[in-house]
Amino acid sequence: MSKLKTISDLERKCLVGESWYDNEDNITEYQDIFFDELLFDLARPWPLEIKECIFFRGTPDEGEQDGNRWAFRGHGGTLSVEDYPNSLNVLKTWDTILTKYKPKSILETGTNSGIFGFLCYKFLGNDFKLTTIDIEPNSKTCVDEVNKYFDNNLITFYEMDIKRRITNWEVEEEYDFAFIDSGHDEEILTKELNFCDKRKVSIIVCDDWILDEVNDTINVFLENSNYTLIETYNGITDDSIGYLKILKRNG
Numbered sequence: 001m002s003k004l005k006t007i008s009d010l011e012r013k014c015l016v017g018e019s020w021y022d023n024e025d026n027i028t029e030y031q032d033i034f035f036d037e038l039l040f041d042l043a044r045p046w047p048l049e050i051k052e053c054i055f056f057r058g059t060p061d062e063g064e065q066d067g068n069r070w071a072f073r074g075h076g077g078t079l080s081v082e083d084y085p086n087s088l089n090v091l092k093t094w095d096t097i098l099t100k101y102k103p104k105s106i107l108e109t110g111t112n113s114g115i116f117g118f119l120c121y122k123f124l125g126n127d128f129k130l131t132t133i134d135i136e137p138n139s140k141t142c143v144d145e146v147n148k149y150f151d152n153n154l155i156t157f158y159e160m161d162i163k164r165r166i167t168n169w170e171v172e173e174e175y176d177f178a179f180i181d182s183g184h185d186e187e188i189l190t191k192e193l194n195f196c197d198k199r200k201v202s203i204i205v206c207d208d209w210i211l212d213e214v215n216d217t218i219n220v221f222l223e224n225s226n227y228t229l230i231e232t233y234n235g236i237t238d239d240s241i242g243y244l245k246i247l248k249r250n251g
């Protein structure tokens with residue numbers, strides 16, 4: 001009897017890597033998270049079974065155009081049912097980071113299916129507030145589910161094209177911590193980092209520094225701002241998730 005939630009054969013065909021199913025018996029750490037049905041639903045190929053996004057990974061019969069796309073416009077979440085080893089690595093990383101910095105007021109760019117918000121509730125209890133933004137309207141459904149599940153309302157979602165709007169975004173909240181994880185190109189990342197600088201965010205975590213464009217943009221920001229690189233986390237393989245850089249505002 002599987003400890004993981006059962007999904008359709010079609011969706012299971014999307015799991016081409018070392019999926020959580022392949023490793024079910026090896027899951028000893030973070031069992032409460034891996035076997036949690038909501039978290040599983042957020043990290044599965046079609047989060048919460050939402051397929052009505054414009055892009056999803058399926059068969060050509062289903063209208064899929066590009067085999068490399070994932071649900072929610074081809075970007076995956078921080079954990080993926082497709083990949084157990086990297087999901088475990090990322091869980092450990094976020095457990096360490098959130099436990100160490102204990103942020104109270106967090107900004108996340110790139111909500112996707114709300115997995116980071118789920119982890120905030122798990123690792124920070126109810127002692128945080130998270131503002132999270134994404135261009136994808138389905139992200140709101142995920143965030144609503146996460147808040148409902150934890151019987152609280154600590155996560156606020158804004159639908160926004162960050163590239164067009166973040167520079168002039170007026171938000172009252174002050175943030176002590178940001179997780180930058182949306183567009184991953186020079187233009188959007190520069191705008192996100194400058195926004196954090198303008199708002200004097202003390203700690204900025206940038207995802208996916210393994211991508212040259214991301215790393216170069218972080219380096220340019222470090223040269224031209226009052227931030228210092230204080231920690232670097234690595235994924236398991238070059239093309240995996242879990243490559244985080246942490247920047248701290250001086251003074």
Ligand SMILES: C[S@@+](CC[C@H](N)C(=O)[O-])C[C@H]1O[C@@H](n2cnc3c(N)ncnc32)[C@H](O)[C@@H]1O
Nearest residue numbers: 075077078110112115116134135161162181182
């Ligand atoms: C890698 S995912 C975020 C994963 C999420 N932070 C997590 O921890 O699971 C990237 C997200 O950025 C969003 N995104 C990409 N370009 C964007 C833009 N211009 N404005 C807002 N969101 C954008 C995508 O829709 C996608 O959901």
